[in-house]
Amino acid sequence: MRIIDGDGLEIESPDESLGRLVADRLLIAHHEAEPERRRVEVFDYDNPVYVAPNGGKIVNTIVEREYSPPKDAWDEYEDVLRYVPYTPDELAAMEAERIAQEQARKEAEERAAEEARKAAEREEFMACAPARLGSVEETTSEIVLVLADVIGA
Structure with missing residues (x-):
């Protein structure tokens, strides 16, 4: 298809970053x-x-033109692609969209990095959690004994 x-x-090779094909x-x-x-x-x-014996003739008929039905007027078209350059406003909107997408991508990467950091901290905490739990239980029972002494006294 021609452009x-x-x-x-x-046009042989249109720049689709500066226009569109319609x-x-x-x-x-x-x-x-x-x-x-x-x-x-x-x-x-x-x-x-x-020619008959009595002199009568059968005449030869020549068809000069055959019948053809009427035809309506019609137009002949070729399907093409038309290159329509973008307007300055469209180019500016496309650039703003590209910048917004780049910003969104960076923010998503930052959120993913933050989630990965938090997941690593959780893993590190959970690796030593049993030891901490044991000491917390001991500390809690000591506090209960101290409070019992204070209240009972």
């Missing part, structure tokens, strides 16, 4: 309507097909 610009000139139809030719054409027969009296 053409706004002036109808063919499906279009290019008018190739306009064909006028044709009226009905009737069959035309011409009698050839000079060259009869058959």
Whole structure:
């Protein structure tokens, strides 16, 4: 399929970062309507097909033109791709979208790194948690005994 610009000139390799391709139809030719054409027969009296003994002749008929039905007017088109350059506003919007996507990607990477850091801290805590739990239970029972002494005294 051919690619053409706004002036109808063919383009070999358009830069799609500066414009887009849009499906279009290019008018190739306009064909006028044709009226009905009737069959035309011409009698050839000079060259009869058959001459009867009584002098009668069967005349040779020549078809000069065959019948053709009427045809409506019609246009002939070619399917093409039209290269439409982006406007400055569209280019600015595309650049803003690209920057926003880059920022979102960076933020997602930072969140993923933070989650990985927190997961590593949890793993480190859980690795030594049983030892801490034991000391916490001992400390709690000591506090209970001290409080019992204070309250009971």
